[in-house]
Amino acid sequence: KAGVTQTPRYLIKTRGQQVTLSCSPISGHRSVSWYQQTPGQGLQFLFEYFSETQRNKGNFPGRFSGRQFSNSRSEMNVSTLELGDSALYLCASSLPGTQNEQFFGPGTRLTVL
Amino acid sequence: ELKVEQNPLFLSMQEGKNYTIYCNYSTTSDRLYWYRQDPGKSLESLFVLLSNGAVKQEGRLMASLDTKARLSTLHITAAVHDLSATYFCAGMPMKTSYDKVIFGPGTSLSVIP
Numbered sequence: 001k002a003g004v005t006q007t008p009r010y011l012i013k014t015r016g017q018q019v020t021l022s023c024s025p026i027s028g029h030r031s032v033s034w035y036q037q038t039p040g041q042g043l044q045f046l047f048e049y050f051s052e053t054q055r056n057k058g059n060f061p062g063r064f065s066g067r068q069f070s071n072s073r074s075e076m077n078v079s080t081l082e083l084g085d086s087a088l089y090l091c092a093s094s095l096p097g098t099q100n101e102q103f104f105g106p107g108t109r110l111t112v113l
Numbered sequence: 114e115l116k117v118e119q120n121p122l123f124l125s126m127q128e129g130k131n132y133t134i135y136c137n138y139s140t141t142s143d144r145l146y147w148y149r150q151d152p153g154k155s156l157e158s159l160f161v162l163l164s165n166g167a168v169k170q171e172g173r174l175m176a177s178l179d180t181k182a183r184l185s186t187l188h189i190t191a192a193v194h195d196l197s198a199t200y201f202c203a204g205m206p207m208k209t210s211y212d213k214v215i216f217g218p219g220t221s222l223s224v225i226p
Binding site: 033042043056090092099100101107 | 154215
């Protein structure tokens with residue numbers, strides 16, 4: 001079974017630009033969550049989607065948005081990039097159920113210059 | 114709001130020794146997760162702990178959960194160099210928020226020959 005895939009793996013952008021990251025969950029997984037990982041703030045929850053609906057959102061500004069498609073693939077978008085948005089963005093998918101064990105993708109390393 | 118703390122944050126230990134990483138959380142959590150992250154890599158799920166008194170073991174790692182004390186431990190037995198990584202514990206707030214997982218700051222473990 002293929003794991004969670006994320007594209008692109010690396011991105012370099014400049015301040016003010018916008019970026020779209022993509023995540024394909026494990027087949028059959030309908031929940032997709034996004035996290036931002038930085039050395040200073042650690043792993044922070046961005047949002048979670050299930051059946052094309054955002055069920056949870058973390059404490060991030062409105063510049064961070066996402067969506068999920070009918071095939072469970074998800075995208076996140078960051079507009080008006082700031083230097084502080086440089087981070088590893090991780091996507092995780094899970095099956096609904098008691099454990100809600102999340103399986104993480106390899107991440108997208110975003111650098112904002 | 115659920116907060117997750119870990120200690121120590123940094124741990125350097127000799128091969129063959131035993132040690133325990135502690136994870137405290139601030140409010141009742143539905144479940145407790147342990148993840149491992151190698152440098153530059155994504156997160157790998159180690160354990161899912163669902164109930165008070167739960168104990169799980171995999172190789173040299175053993176995790177336990179005490180929901181009354183709001184404490185989980187990750188015990189390392191006879192450490193080997195391959196266990197060098199950052200270990201995260203994470204909780205899920207009760208009655209939420211489905212897959213809103215809150216991570217601790219991580220414990221960076223270095224096993225020295």
